[in-house]
Amino acid sequence: MKTNKITIEELLFNDEPITINRKLAKCLGLKEAVIFQQIHYWLKINEKKKHNIREGRAWTYNSIKNWHEEEFDFLSLRTVERTLKSLENEGLLICKTFNKMAGDKTKWYSINYEKLLEVAEKKLKLKKEKSIKMSKNGKLGVIAKKNKNKNTIQPNWQNGTHTTKLADTIQPNWQNDTTKLVEPIPEITTKTSTKTSTSSSSANVESNNLVDYFNENICELKKTTRVKFEKFIKNKSIEFVKALIDYQAEINTKSYAGFKKAIDNFKDLETVEELNAAIEKFRANKKQKAEFANRAKKSNKNKVTTFEETKDQQLQSYRDLEALENGWVDDEDLNQDIPF
Structure with missing residues (x-):
């Protein structure tokens, strides 16, 4: 069976900033798709201008604050920071610093397109399998609902007249003997079985959804x-x-x-x-x-950090201790100046 490979053009546009590719959003998530597409947009501009080319690839740079204020002001600053970090951790974004000043820690960003294709293939496959599974569970639920009363065992009197068939039904003992009371036989129907099965199926679906x-x-x-x-x-x-x-x-x-x-x-x-x-x-x-x-x-x-001031503090401590030992002052008077 021949499978169609995903191309970069299916996932990312080469122009029109702040656009959302639905297939990319399915793979990465909505916020991730928005930010990823915008970075791709600037990389393509730099690639055409042959600007910010390092290590054989195009780069774009910005601080988290500037990304937020200039590009993604509709998201919170924390969301932008967390999303960029998440894309970096997944290996989708390549981050380095090529700044001329040593103190400048502004990150440079480029995209690992090979990793993007790998992740996209994997996540789309998982979503498709999940969709098929959910559809299958839904059909089973519909079938169970249609058949829940189909095979219910009916009392004999419903299959004939109450006068001809009532005598053939099993009567509870308490109707025949008031001195021996026993619990009635519970009605046995497929309804109970179906309910249990449906509940179990529902629990499994919920568990799978949370996973x-x-x-x-x-x-x-x-x-x-x-x-x-x-x-x-x-x-x-x-x-x-x-x-x-x-x-x-x-x-x-x-x-x-x-x-x-x-x-x-x-x-x-x-x-x-x-x-x-x-x-x-x-x-x-x-x-x-x-x-x-x-x-x-x-x-x-x-706190005092100079040598002379530290020396004065130590000398004052020694004087306080000497005054206390000689009985010149009480504990409460230590904070007062002592003439020497």
Whole structure:
């Protein structure tokens, strides 16, 4: 069977900035596609002008702040920074510095087109398989719904007249003997079986959806980590798991080990509201620690650092100690000047 290979022209335009290729968005995500396309646009301009050519390829450079203000002001600064970092980590963006000044840390960007094709092929294949699986599950659900009452066992009196068939039906013992009460025989129908099967199928679909969501936002789950992830989500709501994945993606978690730390931190929480409250509390504590560290740093900067002043401080300490030992002053008076 002949397969059609994807070309760069199918994924990226060579002109018209801030455009979105739907196929690229399916492969990388919406924000990633927007930023990736714009970088490609500037690379093509530099390529035509033979400008910023290094190591045999075209480059474009900008700071995160300028990318945000000049190109992607419709996204937050943090989103631009996180998206660029994510594309770099996946090997789709090549980042280096070719600045003339040593102190200039502005990044230069180029695209790894070979890696882009590889990732696109893989992700489109996964999405197609997922679509086929979802369609198959949907058809099975429709069939189960149509047939849920088809094979239900009916009481004998419904197959004939109540006068001719009622005598043949099994009567509960309590109708014949009031002294021996037993539990009635439960009605046996395919409805119960169908309901159980449908519930199980629904749970499997939800589990697969969350696994795919994790793969797209954090990292690809392996055989062992998938088992651990499915065990975690078994007793959690879909909304809670998705909210936790979104939070981990926001702080750029790229491994299951990193996600496991979040599981341990929030394992006792059940609702999205509880999770959001815990995250806000964590961020507030982190901010408080940072402010305390900054104050301590500023305080250290204000300390005496000259030799003469340090010498005077040490001499004053010795005088204070001598005065205290000789009984010249009490502890409370140490902060006062002592004449010598």
